[in-house]
Amino acid sequence: MALIGTQEEPPAVTPAPAAAGRRGKLTPYWLLLPGILWLLVFFAAPLVYQASTSVQTGSLEEGFRVTWHLATYWDALTEYYPQFLRSVAYAATATALCLALGYPLAYLIAFRAGRWRHVLMVLVIAPFFTSFLIRTLAWKTILSDGGPVVSALGALHVLDLTDALGVTEGQRVLATPLAVVCGLTYNFLPFMILPLYGSLERIDPRLHEAAGDLYARPLTTFRKVTFPLSMPGVVAGTLLTFIPATGDYINAELLGSTDQKMIGNVIQSQFLRVLDYPTAAALSFILMAAILAMVTLYIRKSGTEDLV
Amino acid sequence: MAALTKKPAGTPAGKPTRAPGRTSRWLRRNLVVLAGLATLGYLILPNAVVTVFSFNKPNGRFNYEWQRFSTDAWTDPCGVADLCGSLSLSLEIAFWSTVGATVLGTMIAFALARYRFRARSSVSTLLFLPMAMPEVVMAASLATLFLNMGVTFGFWTVLIAHIMFCLSFVVTAVKARVMSMDPRLEQAAQDLYATPLQTFLRVTLPIAAPGIAAGALLAFALSFDDFIITNFNAGSTVTFPMFVWGAAQRGTPVQINVIGTAMFGIAVLCVLVGQLVGGRRKRS
Amino acid sequence: MTTTAPTGTPSSDSSGTDVRLTGISKRYGAFTAVHPLDLAVPGGSFFALLGASGCGKTTTLRMIAGLEDPSTGTVRLGGKDVTGLPPYKRPVNTVFQSYALFPHLDIYENVAFGLRRRGVKSVKKQVGDMLDLVQLGDFARRKPQQLSGGQQQRVAVARALINHPQVLLLDEPLGALDLKLRRQMQLELKRIQTEVGITFVHVTHDQEEAMTMADTVAVMNGGRVEQMGAPADLYDTPRTTFVANFLGTSNLITADVLDTSGDDIVLRAADSKLALPAHRCTATARTGEKLIVGIRPEKITLTHADDAGTIPDGRNRVRGRITEAGFTGVSTQYLVDGPVGTGLSVYEQNIERDGRLVPGADVVLHWNPGHSFGLDAAQSIEAGTDAGEGT
Numbered sequence: 001m002a003l004i005g006t007q008e009e010p011p012a013v014t015p016a017p018a019a020a021g022r023r024g025k026l027t028p029y030w031l032l033l034p035g036i037l038w039l040l041v042f043f044a045a046p047l048v049y050q051a052s053t054s055v056q057t058g059s060l061e062e063g064f065r066v067t068w069h070l071a072t073y074w075d076a077l078t079e080y081y082p083q084f085l086r087s088v089a090y091a092a093t094a095t096a097l098c099l100a101l102g103y104p105l106a107y108l109i110a111f112r113a114g115r116w117r118h119v120l121m122v123l124v125i126a127p128f129f130t131s132f133l134i135r136t137l138a139w140k141t142i143l144s145d146g147g148p149v150v151s152a153l154g155a156l157h158v159l160d161l162t163d164a165l166g167v168t169e170g171q172r173v174l175a176t177p178l179a180v181v182c183g184l185t186y187n188f189l190p191f192m193i194l195p196l197y198g199s200l201e202r203i204d205p206r207l208h209e210a211a212g213d214l215y216a217r218p219l220t221t222f223r224k225v226t227f228p229l230s231m232p233g234v235v236a237g238t239l240l241t242f243i244p245a246t247g248d249y250i251n252a253e254l255l256g257s258t259d260q261k262m263i264g265n266v267i268q269s270q271f272l273r274v275l276d277y278p279t280a281a282a283l284s285f286i287l288m289a290a291i292l293a294m295v296t297l298y299i300r301k302s303g304t305e306d307l308v
Numbered sequence: 309m310a311a312l313t314k315k316p317a318g319t320p321a322g323k324p325t326r327a328p329g330r331t332s333r334w335l336r337r338n339l340v341v342l343a344g345l346a347t348l349g350y351l352i353l354p355n356a357v358v359t360v361f362s363f364n365k366p367n368g369r370f371n372y373e374w375q376r377f378s379t380d381a382w383t384d385p386c387g388v389a390d391l392c393g394s395l396s397l398s399l400e401i402a403f404w405s406t407v408g409a410t411v412l413g414t415m416i417a418f419a420l421a422r423y424r425f426r427a428r429s430s431v432s433t434l435l436f437l438p439m440a441m442p443e444v445v446m447a448a449s450l451a452t453l454f455l456n457m458g459v460t461f462g463f464w465t466v467l468i469a470h471i472m473f474c475l476s477f478v479v480t481a482v483k484a485r486v487m488s489m490d491p492r493l494e495q496a497a498q499d500l501y502a503t504p505l506q507t508f509l510r511v512t513l514p515i516a517a518p519g520i521a522a523g524a525l526l527a528f529a530l531s532f533d534d535f536i537i538t539n540f541n542a543g544s545t546v547t548f549p550m551f552v553w554g555a556a557q558r559g560t561p562v563q564i565n566v567i568g569t570a571m572f573g574i575a576v577l578c579v580l581v582g583q584l585v586g587g588r589r590k591r592s
Numbered sequence: 593m594t595t596t597a598p599t600g601t602p603s604s605d606s607s608g609t610d611v612r613l614t615g616i617s618k619r620y621g622a623f624t625a626v627h628p629l630d631l632a633v634p635g636g637s638f639f640a641l642l643g644a645s646g647c648g649k650t651t652t653l654r655m656i657a658g659l660e661d662p663s664t665g666t667v668r669l670g671g672k673d674v675t676g677l678p679p680y681k682r683p684v685n686t687v688f689q690s691y692a693l694f695p696h697l698d699i700y701e702n703v704a705f706g707l708r709r710r711g712v713k714s715v716k717k718q719v720g721d722m723l724d725l726v727q728l729g730d731f732a733r734r735k736p737q738q739l740s741g742g743q744q745q746r747v748a749v750a751r752a753l754i755n756h757p758q759v760l761l762l763d764e765p766l767g768a769l770d771l772k773l774r775r776q777m778q779l780e781l782k783r784i785q786t787e788v789g790i791t792f793v794h795v796t797h798d799q800e801e802a803m804t805m806a807d808t809v810a811v812m813n814g815g816r817v818e819q820m821g822a823p824a825d826l827y828d829t830p831r832t833t834f835v836a837n838f839l840g841t842s843n844l845i846t847a848d849v850l851d852t853s854g855d856d857i858v859l860r861a862a863d864s865k866l867a868l869p870a871h872r873c874t875a876t877a878r879t880g881e882k883l884i885v886g887i888r889p890e891k892i893t894l895t896h897a898d899d900a901g902t903i904p905d906g907r908n909r910v911r912g913r914i915t916e917a918g919f920t921g922v923s924t925q926y927l928v929d930g931p932v933g934t935g936l937s938v939y940e941q942n943i944e945r946d947g948r949l950v951p952g953a954d955v956v957l958h959w960n961p962g963h964s965f966g967l968d969a970a971q972s973i974e975a976g977t978d979a980g981e982g983t
Contacts, residue, residue: 028423032431035412035475039434042472046449053452101347108344122579123348127355128529129575133552134568137560138354141361141372189351239440247442250535254556264444264536271448271540281452284445295440492692495659498679499686500706500755507680510705514696 047288054281064277076282080266084286087262090177090252091245094184098192098241099234101185106196106233107226111205124193132187136254139183143173143255175257183251188244192237199233200226235302243291263287355572362565369559381562385570388561391551395567398548401463402532405470409527412471413478414520420479421486435476446473447540454541461543469541470531477530478523485519486512609670609683609758609791610635611656616665617815618651625651627815628664633759633793633808635670638785640794640806644838644976648815649795650689653761656793658682669758680709685752686761690768691744693736699723699747700732706755722754742773749781753788760785762794766801778804799839803827811835813976829965831874833884836967837976842886843936844973845910852877856961859883862931866908866961873966882969889937891963894926896946897954907958912936914953924949928957 054072058064077084109120127135142149150173153159162168168176203226211221227234249264263283270280335342361371365378386392420431438446450472454465493515497507535549542550552564611633618626626648633639641649654660656667658679666675674682685706693702703722704715712718723729726746728739736744745765752760765781766774782805785792796802802809803823810820811834819826819835830836833844847859847866856867857877866885870877877883887908895903903909912930921942926949928936938957940949949955 028419028425031415031419031423032427035416035479036431036434038412038472039438039475042450042453042468043438043446044434046446046453049453049456050449053456101343101350104340104343105347106344107340112341112344118583120348122576122583123352126572126576126579127351128533130355130358130568130572131533131549131552133535133549133556134358134564135354137372137552137556137564138357138361141357142353144372186350186354189347193347243440243442247444247536249444264442267444267448268539271451277452277455280448284442284448287442288445291442292440490690490692492688492690493694495657495679496686496688496692496694497705497709499657499659499684499688500751501680501709502705503680503709504678506709511694511696515694 050281051285053277054285056278069278072278072282073286076279076286080263080283083261083263083266084290086260087246087264087287088290090181090184090260090262091242091248093181094188094245095192095238095242097181097185098189099238102189102192102196102237106193106200109197110200110203111208121197124190128190133250133254136183136187136250139179139186139255140174143179143182145172145174149173174255175260177256177260179255180251180260180262183255184245184248187248187251188241191240191244195236195240196230196233199230199236203229231302235299239295239298243295246291247287355568358565359569359572362562362569364562364565366562371560371562371565381566385563385566388563390546391548391561391563391567394546394548394551397463397545398532401466401470401547402528404467405474405531406524406528408467408471409474409478409531410520410524413475413523413527414482414516416475417479417482417486417519417523421483435479438473438476439480443473443534443536444540447537450537451540461541462545465541465543466538466545466547469537470534473534473537474527474530477526481523481526482516482519485522486516489515611639611759611791611793612668612671613652613656614666614668616652616655616662616667618648618655618660619663624815626655626662629817631810631817631820633791635791636789637807638782638792638794638805640796640802640809641812642796642799642802642809642838643812644797647812649797649812650763652812653686653763653793653795656759657684657686657761659686683758684761685755685757686763687745687748687752687765689764691736691748693744693747693751695736698733698735699728699739702736702747703751703754705751710755718754722750726750741769742777745769745777749784753784753790757790759791759793762792764796765794766796766798774798774801781805803839811838813838827888829872829874830886831967832975833886833967833971833973834976836886836965837974841889841937843889843892843933844967845885845887845932846969846973847883847885847932849877849879849881849883852879857883857966859885861885861910861933864908864910864932866910866964868964868966869962872962872964875966875968877966884967884969884971884973885964886967887959887964889925890923890939892936892938892957892959894928894938894940894946894949895956895958896948897956898948900956903956903958906961908961908964910936910957912955912957914949914951914955917949917951928955930957 052066053064055066055068055070056064057067057069057072105120105124109117109124113120141147144150150159150171153162153173154171159168159171159173162178163171167178167181173179173182207225207229208221211225212218216224246262247264249262249268252260252262252265267280267283267287270276270283361374362381363377363379364371364374365376365380366373367375381387416431416435419425420428447469450469451461454461459465489512493511494507497511498504502510533549535553538547538550539553546554548567552560555561555564611631613629613631615628615630616626617624617628629652631652641652643649651660655662658667658674658677658681662675666673668674669683694705697705700719700723704719707715707718719732720729723732726749728743728746728750731739731743736747739747745768748765762781766777769777778801781792781794794802794806803826806823808820809823809826811818811826813834819831826835827839830839830842833842836842836844845861845866847861849857850860850865851858852870855870857870857873859866859868868883868885873883875883897911900909910930910932912928912932914926915929915935916927918925919942923939923941924945926938926940928938930936936957
């Protein structure tokens with residue numbers, strides 16, 4: 001009887017007592033105040049401000065006034081929808097590639113690395129410490145025309161295939177969609193690997209043994225046990241990859257040509273070069289809305305609400 | 309590991325499995341290892357290129373093609389105008405952003421992890437949004453605000469922006485740690501005559517320290533390496549990433565590779581030393 | 593520093609301090625964790641709060657420790673009202689469930705923690721002595737996670753006891769240990785308590801543990817104390833069906849009261865006439881109404897129906913048929929169905945086993961009426977059993 005009894009009492013303390021909250025119901029608010037104020041003033045308020053900018057008209061010399069000129073949105077959409085679509089397509093491709101490339105590595109570190117685990121972890125994180133711009137520039141060297149990579153791909157007739165698919169052009173890789181997607185994939189790969197590793201590492205290896213014991217082949221074990229349990233990591237990883245990739249303009253700028261411009265490039269040039277603030281504001285507002293809509297839909301579908 | 313090598317314990321159907329060749333079996337068993345290492349190679353390759361090309365002596369202004377070996381850049385890392393100035397500015401901004409974001413973020417993390425309050429879900433949303441927002445959107449909107457307020461762009465606008473986007477990441481890192489901490493530890497401290505302040509200083513803070521350190525490290529890396537937000541809010545101030553960006557348009561000095569290689573080396577060294585010290589402490 | 597020290601010097605007299613709870617209760621919104629209750633723990637006693645999870649026992653303990661503010665009522669330690677004092681000003685210490693040892697401090701610093709907070713300068717000797725007492729002298733510089741469960745448990749006890757608290761609170765201190773170690777630590781804790789003479793208040797869900805260790809046991813259910821007393825009294829004369837079922841096993845039979853005039857109440861259950869000493873009945877018995885008669889399984893003797901004539905007079909008898917028989921070594925446990933109820937439980941010592949007592953056999957259950965107890969029939973007969981969980 002005592003044996004059964006030992007397992008009964010759950011470790012939880014009675015209805016979650018708000019610890020340390022003996023006195024002072026205001027304490028959490030004081031703790032929140034400075035940081036939240038910072039976010040409200042420098043993150044939320046600018047977004048509102050930007051919304052108002054997007055419906056202003058005027059010029060740099062005469063100043064801008066709110067005129068509810070919604071046509072800016074229409075103009076922005078009709079003029080730049082190719083860049084929008086391209087951004088989503090590139091980012092989605094890069095995210096899929098990140099998942100395909102990152103999963104084996106995360107799995108390797110979590111389950112097969114043994115005492116090499118820490119070394120591999122360091123090798124994943126360490127590139128972070130070299131400025132990503134420098135590393136992106138290195139791809140210019142790696143993918144340069146006549147370089148070993150392009151020569152090899154050409155000799156293997158891979159470039160014929162990719163040329164036919166339209167992702168490369170004229171037997172070169174630089175200044176093609178392939179180069180931009182390759183750069184995006186490379187840049188955001190660690191953002192996929194880290195959350196994946198985080199959720200894989202939490203899986204008890206004995207679950208694999210249990211699945212094997214219950215007649216699951218390795219591949220079935222992966223499909224039915226490992227992958228479902230790593231879903232939080234997959235969701236977090238895809239979001240952390242897809243969102244920044246959609247708004248990125250570095251890779252398109254450094255590795256692409258004018259034909260690979262993404263929406264980030266447009267916003268940047270509208271804002272910093274053309275100085276057409278309403279259009280820049282309208283574009284970023286559309287981008288934000290589109291991404292929030294996609295993310296919300298995705299989170300709903302994958303059923304992991306609590307990401308923060 | 310055993311799971312991957314274990315054969316299903318007796319197939320009920322009793323179908324005999326065909327013995328495949330040794331090579332193909334080895335390949336199948338280690339496929340994930342090979343794929344993982346290939347990915348690792350993909351991740352490391354640019355760093356290798358950066359390192360190799362730090363010893364290059366290019367013809368012309370761009371350092372994209374190998375010419376011949378030289379250590380010129382290593383002996384004179386600051387030999388390019390503005391490079392070391394931008395580097396120290398970046399370090400300075402990263403330092404202060406880390407301090408600011410870590411302090412503010414840790415406070416928020418404690419509030420979220422330890423208290424129940426009404427605005428909780430709105431606060432969580434507000435913290436999540438900066439992470440779910442393309443940088444270019446945040447960058448443009450903040451710059452719009454500064455522009456309209458007539459704020460002069462420079463060090464302070466960059467610092468403000470960096471603290472803003474680092475904050476959420478610090479909160480996430482610290483909160484995870486504080487949440488996983490057993491509240492009974494603090495109760496035990498109070499039970500053992502520690503006042504609330506002593507409890508915080510002697511128990512809560514030391515236990516939360518790894519989370520805070522991780523958050524701070526993340527903030528430093530994010531701030532130091534940020535380009536997009538900085539580009540919109542820096543005015544004529546030039547941080548290191550902005551210097552590299554500018555160089556990419558005009559000509560890439562080899563010194564950039566020297567700095568990149570050195571940072572990579574220092575980071576790896578720091579981690580290895582940390583591992584050694586940590587490992588020794590664990591053993592003793 | 594002196595302000596944070598516990599009231600007065602830690603008591604060294606062996607009489608211990610009594611704990612008195614008056615009208616104490618705890619509500620969380622609409623949920624009442626502890627209904628207003630009065631509890632007096634005699635100084636120097638080993639007191640156990642026993643109950644299933646969620647019965648309010650841990651909340652009660654936490655209110656004594658000061659980790660939970662009572663919604664109503666007062667907590668007094670040795671006559672002094674400490675209700676408003678925060679935990680760090682109360683002369684009580686707690687051995688937490690799963691120990692709550694500080695993971696960033698070694699064993700030595702864990703044990704020294706309380707002394708240091710109270711500004712004691714030279715802790716070396718005290719900590720050393722205390723570690724020796726719990727036989728962990730060699731482990732002073734280890735971190736908690738490097739110790740086994742039993743060792744961690746001893747550190748937790750040492751960390752609390754070194755402060756010479758007036759009352760030591762133990763929150764399921766043995767819950768994480770395996771059975772053998774539990775038995776060992778039960779005796780160990782009991783020994784320490786006898787040695788130091790400090791009042792121990794021990795919260796547990798394990799009825800055997802409570803009965804083995806405590807001088808006084810309070811059985812809690814649904815935020816109320818059902819019954820309080822010495823373990824043997826609780827076991828022999830439970831006052832509610834919950835206590836009867838939760839503390840060991842009871843056979844509870846609903847019966848009609850026939851006669852209340854004599855020393856024995858006479859009752860009828862199905863075709864059996866049962867006697868029950870009036871002083872062993874906690875409910876008021878009225879002729880024509882119902883009453884629950886309880887009898888412990890080991891008090892019942894089993895006789896094969898063929899030998900029914902050999903049963904002495906004056907014993908309560910009930911007919912039945914064996915449905916299950918389980919051999920446990922010391923005894924054989926039978927389940928019997930009969931007209932008075934199903935699933936009656938009987939434990940027979942394995943002294944002279946009757947080979948005919950197998951499932952399917954017709955038997956007579958009989959017992960000394962003096963061993964039965966009477967309970968109010970208005971209660972659920974299943975309270976405190978697995979089937980009656982949540983009552």
